[in-house]
Amino acid sequence: MAKEKLNLLESTCVPLPVENVDTDQIIPARFLSSTSREGFGDNLFRDWRFDHEGRPLEGFILNNKKYSGKILVAGKNFGCGSSREHAVWAVYDYGFRVVISSFFADIFRNNALNNGLLPLILPEHEVQNLMTLVTAAPETTVKINVMERKIEIPSSGKSFTFEINPYKQECLIYGLDDIDYLINMRGRISDFEKKRGGLR
Amino acid sequence: MNQKTLFDKIWDAHRVHSIDDGPDVLYIDRHYIHEVTSPQAFRGLEERGITVFRPSLTLATADHNTPTIDQHLPIKEELSRIQVDKLKENCSRHGIELFGLGHNNNGIVHVIGPELGYTRPGMTIVCGDSHTSTHGAFGTVAFGIGTSEVEMVLATQCILQTRPKTMRITVDGALGKAVTSKDIIMHIIALLSTGGATGYFVEYSGPAIMALSMESRMTICNMSIEMGARGGLIAPDETTFSYLKNTKYYSVNSEFENDLKKWKDLITDSGASFDKEITISAESVRPMISYGTNPGMAVAIESSIPETEGMNNHDEENYVKALSYMGFRPGMKLEGHPVDYVFLGSCTNGRIEDFRAFASVVKGRKKADNVTALLVPGSKLVEEQVKKEGLLRILHDAGFELRQPGCSSCLAMNEDKIPAGRYAVSTSNRNFEGRQGPGARTLLASPLTAAASAVTGRITDPRTL
Numbered sequence: 334m335a336k337e338k339l340n341l342l343e344s345t346c347v348p349l350p351v352e353n354v355d356t357d358q359i360i361p362a363r364f365l366s367s368t369s370r371e372g373f374g375d376n377l378f379r380d381w382r383f384d385h386e387g388r389p390l391e392g393f394i395l396n397n398k399k400y401s402g403k404i405l406v407a408g409k410n411f412g413c414g415s416s417r418e419h420a421v422w423a424v425y426d427y428g429f430r431v432v433i434s435s436f437f438a439d440i441f442r443n444n445a446l447n448n449g450l451l452p453l454i455l456p457e458h459e460v461q462n463l464m465t466l467v468t469a470a471p472e473t474t475v476k477i478n479v480m481e482r483k484i485e486i487p488s489s490g491k492s493f494t495f496e497i498n499p500y501k502q503e504c505l506i507y508g509l510d511d512i513d514y515l516i517n518m519r520g521r522i523s524d525f526e527k528k529r530g531g532l533r
Numbered sequence: 534m535n536q537k538t539l540f541d542k543i544w545d546a547h548r549v550h551s552i553d554d555g556p557d558v559l560y561i562d563r564h565y566i567h568e569v570t571s572p573q574a575f576r577g578l579e580e581r582g583i584t585v586f587r588p589s590l591t592l593a594t595a596d597h598n599t600p601t602i603d604q605h606l607p608i609k610e611e612l613s614r615i616q617v618d619k620l621k622e623n624c625s626r627h628g629i630e631l632f633g634l635g636h637n638n639n640g641i642v643h644v645i646g647p648e649l650g651y652t653r654p655g656m657t658i659v660c661g662d663s664h665t666s667t668h669g670a671f672g673t674v675a676f677g678i679g680t681s682e683v684e685m686v687l688a689t690q691c692i693l694q695t696r697p698k699t700m701r702i703t704v705d706g707a708l709g710k711a712v713t714s715k716d717i718i719m720h721i722i723a724l725l726s727t728g729g730a731t732g733y734f735v736e737y738s739g740p741a742i743m744a745l746s747m748e749s750r751m752t753i754c755n756m757s758i759e760m761g762a763r764g765g766l767i768a769p770d771e772t773t774f775s776y777l778k779n780t781k782y783y784s785v786n787s788e789f790e791n792d793l794k795k796w797k798d799l800i801t802d803s804g805a806s807f808d809k810e811i812t813i814s815a816e817s818v819r820p821m822i823s824y825g826t827n828p829g830m831a832v833a834i835e836s837s838i839p840e841t842e843g844m845n846n847h848d849e850e851n852y853v854k855a856l857s858y859m860g861f862r863p864g865m866k867l868e869g870h871p872v873d874y875v876f877l878g879s880c881t882n883g884r885i886e887d888f889r890a891f892a893s894v895v896k897g898r899k900k901a902d903n904v905t906a907l908l909v910p911g912s913k914l915v916e917e918q919v920k921k922e923g924l925l926r927i928l929h930d931a932g933f934e935l936r937q938p939g940c941s942s943c944l945a946m947n948e949d950k951i952p953a954g955r956y957a958v959s960t961s962n963r964n965f966e967g968r969q970g971p972g973a974r975t976l977l978a979s980p981l982t983a984a985a986s987a988v989t990g991r992i993t994d995p996r997t998l
């Protein structure tokens with residue numbers, strides 16, 4: 334099914350200088366009892382964002398009105414832990430389209446790309462610089478061009494290229510989806526099964 | 534030059550196609566599903582108007598949010614009940630075998646797959662659950678996937694995957710007294726950190742690994758994901774084959790002898806090279822316990838919590854934050870610290886061997902009054918076996934109750950939550966903030982350490998009892 338396309342994006346950022354953010358923090362297990370993909374944004378970072386009576390916790394960045402935007406700048410090893418795609422749905426549903434970090438957990442990265450969320454990897458010190466910059470100046474905007482694999486910070490004049498698998502890059506730009514690709518291969522998959530002598 | 538690792542052999546045998554500059558199309562032999570990560574995938578199929586491509590290769594169970602008492606009654610929690618009902622409905626509509634709540638084969642997905650004989654050497658196995666790595670203990674390429682990928686497998690029996698790098702971890706020597714495979718893997722994770730194996734598929738080998746039972750091997754492979762690895766595997770050998778021969782579905786199945794011949798080749802060739810190699814000695818492994826909020830934050834039980842010396846400001850801030858969640862300070866000793874809960878269970882340590890280990894320690898002793906114990910078998914078969922072997926008697930005599938199978942306190946989606954601020958020595962695999970309930974403080978350890986702590990009411994080195 335077509336996903337929302339992602340090619341050009343310019344946005345302010347939300348800094349989250351925490352390392353090893355695991356999927357239990359992104360969306361705690363007790364909020365996984367849904368049979369749809371929507372609505373998880375309300376519980377994104379639930380236990381950091383709200384106290385146990387549901388009141389917003391002042392110290393947490395998402396509750397700070399100064400910071401908003403479609404880009405989350407996060408510490409290294411973002412998304413470690415469980416395979417729950419709900420974590421990606423929560424980040425996306427909240428309104429983020431890009432997460433910048435120096436390092437992502439594998440399953441989270443795959444899940445993100447399958448949902449039109451760009452996990453953008455920059456060198457550790459550049460993530461730190463960006464974190465410091467946007468923390469001090471929340472109005473800072475960052476421009477991302479997926480086609481050119483370019484990220485630019487106009488106010489500091491800095492720009493970098495980032496790596497992305499060409500196949501996944503195309504999927505993001507055109508809003509394509511792995512499942513469509515695979516469904517078109519069903520014939521070849523059946524041939525493969527025959528060649529190896531049926532189902533196991 | 535054609536020397537291949539075991540991982541490469543299995544991967545290559547399942548590669549349907551390689552996309553230029555892109556991932557591989559990988560054929561999946563066995564797909565396990567459960568109630569929490571599958572409903573959206575089935576809905577996706579419906580929206581596309583397609584059916585499941587190979588229903589006989591998918592097996593379903595309800596485990597993540599199911600209650601562990603009174604399983605014969607309707608599930609009280611509404612959303613959980615809807616998920617379990619939805620699974621039933623989806624499975625019957627698409628012709629998928631379901632071992633649902635109350636079924637004789639029900640249990641945690643990574644416990645039942647192997648014990649029933651569905652997990653077999655040389656297979657590719659996926660499940661919408663990160664601990665799918667467990668099945669690697671049988672010499673399979675098994676890994677966790679997201680719900681979009683569950684949908685891919687349902688739709689085409691394939692997924693798109695980028696080939697990971699390979700790492701070999703060799704464990705030489707022999708384990709000391711009261712040191713278990715849980716301690717080996719916690720030792721390795723503490724060494725490599727939670728992200729230390731990201732991007733790799735790990736093969737475990739060496740005499741200390743090959744000396745382990747299948748249950749213990751599963752514990753090791755299970756926690757591979759906790760250091761970021763895509764999965765972990767162990768070459769199948771006689772231990773594997775004789776385990777399989779006695780499983781429920783293989784023992785009624787005459788293919789076994791034929792399959793056996795194919796499995797003999799499932800080893801890493803002697804000259805094959807890995808992208809990374811690590812060797813540790815089993816003698817250096819002690820009973821381990823975690824003290825922080827990720828599985829890499831663990832030490833030998835007799836040690837103290839590491840000091841902050843040598844850390845930069847940023848790391849120190851993260852470190853102190855984790856410790857303050859746990860109510861600990863740098864330099865503190867863990868042994869002797871009071872414990873409120875003990876959890877024996879999960880796909881890491883909810884197998885029969887784990888119940889035998891736990892029972893061997895509590896036998897002739899009594900549960901400490903300050904401890905609430907949750908003993909949750911990984912499956913119905915484990916539950917039955919606990920009774921059959923007389924372990925239930927021993928547990929009862931020591932003041933413990935047995936619950937019914939499920940994931941339970943491992944992720945606390947059901948009612949089995951550890952209250953805020955309480956300490957739980959847990960045989961599960963994750964000590965993230967809130968993993969066992971909001972504010973819960975998890976101390977990961979082996980079943981022996983859990984048992985020792987359950988009878989003393991304090992963090993206790995099992996070697997001292």
Ligand code: SF4
Pocket residue numbers: 596597641642643662664879880881939940943944961962
């Ligand atoms: S026991 Fe825990 S880790 Fe294992 S499948 Fe269940 S929730 Fe996941």
